[in-house]
Amino acid sequence: MAERVRLIDVAREAGTSVSTVSRALNGSDLISPEVVAHVRAVAGELGYRADKRAQEFKLGRPLTVGVTVPDLTNPFFSEVLKGLAAAARAGGYRLLIGESGEDPAEELRLVEELVDHSGALVLCSSRLNRAGLERALALPVPVVCINRTVKNAGVVAIDYRAASRILLEHLTGLGHRRVLYVGGPATSWSDGERRRTLRRTARALDVTLDEIEGGWAGHHGYDAGPTVLRSRATAVITFNDLVGVGLLSWLHDNDVEVPAELSVASYDDIPIAAYARPPLTSLRNERARLGELAWQQLTARLAGDDWPLPDLLSPELVVRASTGPARRRARIRTT
Template sequence: MSASRPASQPGRATIATVAEAAGVSIATVSRVMTGSSAVKPELAERVHEAATRLAYRPSRAARGLALGSMRNIGVILPDLTNAYFFDVVNEMHRGAAQCGYRMLVADSSGDPAEELDTAMDLLSQVDGLVLLSSRIPTAGLKQLARNPAPTVLINRVELGIDLPMIAVDNFTATMQLCSRLAQLGHRRAVYIGGSELAWQNRERWRAVQSSSAFGIEATQVTADGTVEGAYAVVQQALAHDPTVLICFNDLSAIGVLSALRDAGVRVPADVSVTGFDDIVLARHVVPRLTTVTTPRAELGRRGWELMQAMLDGGERPDSPPALEARVVVRDSTGPAR
């Protein structure tokens, strides 16, 4: 009695059973499944008919090896819980899907060593790698730049790194925000910082320091860019008697608003608060948050265009100019007390 698999058991067929049912070799089935034009049409039709009848689904990994492409793009970001990253990744996913790629997303928890280890692991499973708001030291970035797989930096600009990169002009936008605050009479500011490893944090703090040109004296209190992290440092920030708290991002600002409310401090009557990024919640907290709108969807689209150019042509494209962000004034800022 034959021990072969009955054709009535869908989903368990192998390339060998398809070859047997179609009366062809395994190599022929492989060529048909990878879209090779070297197979006679009548044989290809027999293979497709057998594969359909047996509910055969070829291994994506095996198909990728045969084609020399996994059709996967790796994306590493520092915090999956941060709503800011969704629009960026979603737009990249849209472009990747249209080109027949899927995205493998990994969270590095903002740890540079973990991010580099994850990147090196992913390189064996993907055709290209996107580093979003990367914390990897420059030496690690140079190591990735020597790898043949394309790598793109989003939300970070580093001189001397042979990688295509795209970012938002954080410095100019923060300077414009500080100019608005100076016009409201603010002279004492505390910057609630994000991770010291984040390029965006360094750019925003550099701009806040430069706002001395507007007469603003600023002090930095370090947090981590999260709601809870910012909440925890508000009392430390208030010890500097600021008239405005300039927060690294909107999540930080939401934590600050919560802490000020618990402490009985009125916003903006007693102290003004600003954020950065303009996530959805920024328009729905009370008071509504003055912030900076960043073009997240465009950032994702431009990032995918850089990746696609390397996948198609194999050469590193020139990095485009930094994208413009704009200040949005809402209810959380007012005249200095």
């Protein structure tokens, strides 16, 4: 196996000192652009790779950010991770990612394991209860929460209160007076935000809102189909697009016309929403931007600043063919 190329090897080949090579590779303003270009060209030719462990020792902290997500199969989280990873990479950091499988106990285990290898933590849509979250925030590294409001930590979130009002006002504007919400995981902070806002908005608009338990994946929406069909609702809001697409699939399989018999709307506007049949009305949000903002909050904290104010992103309603004017339900089906 070939020996690792060292700074001294690059310096010898470039005809300069080790300190000059180090500064050039780290982007120091003390080195001229010409020397920087020369040193980096030589380093590339020799196959030099920076020693991350040495950099971490110099900084006194790992150049790794630990990240927890509930479900890596959900495109929402993969896009958040893309934004976070790109920003972290530009800052010289890397991500160490753990999936909890929607299990709060597994998430807490991951947090306590990741902290041993990370200089900071990002909890994405954390399912931890209050006690678990307090344990996470008591760890000796800065923590940013995405889609979860907490104190003494960074906070980046979608404004689900505004989102829920927008969805319900869209449906009532189409004449719907009875709406059903197919909920998400009981441990989800954003599901609680949705439910509370939908209830308040329904009261203000004099609309009947019914709620049933759902979940977070396509099969949860499909499984909810019979209950949805037995309801008296003319419109349905689902916890996320995966649940919404699953419900649309069941309605199609059972010859329920959408939106003629039932309108369906949802949250997140992941790519599949536009290709559902019919295309799903959904609330678009900047998922990659959530990751970028989380990194900005971490950067400020790692630099010794106080936590910035929470970043709230406003969603945008994308109206598609799954919602339409309310019509009288011909019958309440039992199968």
